Amino acid sequence: MDCQENNLKSFLQTNGHVVLQRVDNNYSLRYFTEKEVCQITNGYSILVGKGAFGEVYKGILDDGCPVAVKRYMHGTKKEEFAKEVIVHSQINHKNVVRLLGCCTEENALMIIMEFISNGNLDSILHCSNTDGHVPFPFYKRLDIAIEVAEALWCMHSMYSPVLHGDVKPANILLDEKQSTKISDFGIARLLCANGAQHTKNIIGSIGYVDPAFCENGILTPKSDVYSFGVVLLEIITRKKAVDGTFILAHSFTEAIEKGKTVMNLFDEEINDTENVNFLQDIGKLAVKCLRRDVKVRPEMVEVATSLRMIRKALKEEQESLNQQHTSAPNNSIPSKNIESTAHQFGNLKVFKQKEIKHTTRNYSMMTDRGSRNRHFGKALYDFTADGDDKLSLTAGEDMEIEYEVDGWYYVKKKRPGRDGKIEGLVPVLYVRSPVTCYF
Template structure:
């Protein structure tokens, strides 16, 4: 008997498994193994696809953005501190999935907006804008931005710093906007773009500047905001606007209270809370009625309720940064409270946080401010450009708020919701007391 006959006889024998012949059983086993391998390969590919980010322009076409409730894309890895989901009352602050080119590190773009001259906007002749993405902000094309800003021309510039430029633009639907063009030559510009789109894109509050959309084409990274007519607070406090400031005491109190409400929303109404990290007068914009809108969230960090702080590289502006953050790098909402306290002092006095042109002992605002209050020189703290002095009791209450916010011990500083109560009480005092 030949070898082939022997093999044929053995493989043709029936087995105890359903009476199947041996060769049939082997074929079934091999087929099952191959099917299992193919299934595992498909599973791995699906997981890899989920993890890999898609470009911004593919979000809508891929079906990732289709309505307000189901948008749940993931962050790119450049934003290390952002957690998967931020919730607010009655709506969700969603993350944005953006694939962008790598860049080197840089500092924050400080948008220095000049006030509007009051001119009526000229027609630019742009075509009708594309329909907005449902449930989210719009992605503008570079062509739309160029038409709106007259080719990013110098005449459209309303603010300029070493790290970027802000332009005034008119869209095809006659909406006036402010376009922040980030200098995309560093990693910080990349982070700022992603953080602002993610954090402020879904947050809506009357005291927070509204982000309408963005442009990400090639090396361009642009953020499109609502246009705020009266520029920033820094301009009206520290530039030459005449002998009498248009910022009356009541307007200044409204600015302080509105800014406090915006920060309280970020700290107390969101989970995780948003730490702005760069509260200063140039980041507080003023609308036509002098109502404040906190802007520039490029340095913002998120902090989950179960954490007391997040450790990060120290960033911010000299004179506004909390001392404990400078020393340790540990950031929480009390760092924003400290910066807010400096802004309150700035609004009351009309002085810069650090002014090297002043006499010794007056260079640092917080030191001078504390000394004046200790000596009960309350009226001398008030900006001499005010047209009318406030009521003394109201002034004392606001001075107290400022000093509490800059307490060297961060744990002794009030939360923003408590600050709002104290400021509202000061407003009541001001209405019932005569000016100084």
């Protein structure tokens, strides 16, 4: 071990918790001088983040590897810095930002980590571009939730369990492949064998802090479970944890407990007939994570397992739908020609999905609801056109789905003969899912 490594180990053992004695070079932590960090960051020229702890800069190592340098504010206690280094260095998981090294010089406390290039989950969920929200497909949201859950499960199951303490979208980074990386271990804790720690200071972020911890001051892995439950709700609703007087966890759990619908809380981008049951399953799982009684909250291993089962069911349903697409009749009409084809069947108005959502006030006046199999049997909407005419668009029992192509349904109307018997089917309209309004 060279002089620099001896200095690092001595610093950590002198200034940190007793568990710092477990630090060795198996993790290959590198010691950086302040001069080296200044060169790496080109004089701290690229600021990528800022917070109460200090600032984060982008840097480039000699081998061309990009890094993030977390530079602590002057006055930061060395013991707190040492705790972060030791806690972070214990974790080796693909979905956790990797710690590469640190600088321990006087008034130059810094840690050097791998650089994650694609922002964080908070910016994707809550920041808009010129066209509105950034597109965020359901399957990708589910993947992210599973990766975070599995990383937390790994941390909680270590010999000395690691409590993150600040699980929130802003601390969930995404790399260039949209893979998840949990970051910011500034208030993380290594727990004792019983998996609990008492603290007088409230740690965490507003909207994500476990109410049980606020009451008794006891930190356990279930504190992270609570925070993750809030993150799950943000993922499926795209609503902030706290927005003025609106508290997402309270509003969602209250609706569930009172038997009210939560359909209006789901993000409309993913709230369609294909996803609705899966969204409800995720919502129910989140509510379990948010239970006031810590003892009845699930462990992260249970949460991760449940999410994987939901993803498996979603994948199986999508594969089943794809099989139906490929087995459609040869006379199936490509969706790009669907609107022009629909007009061959008479004076029919072809409604765009945006028009339907607008005129039904985002489907807020549904009078009945069919099963999730997307047959239009009893899907009814009261629908007000732009004029004064009141239209009730219904899918009566005399309608029949012929086949589906790329989300469009080829609808036929049963044709009764003179004796009242059904003689055949008359093409009526092509309808785009999930819009269930047609003539």
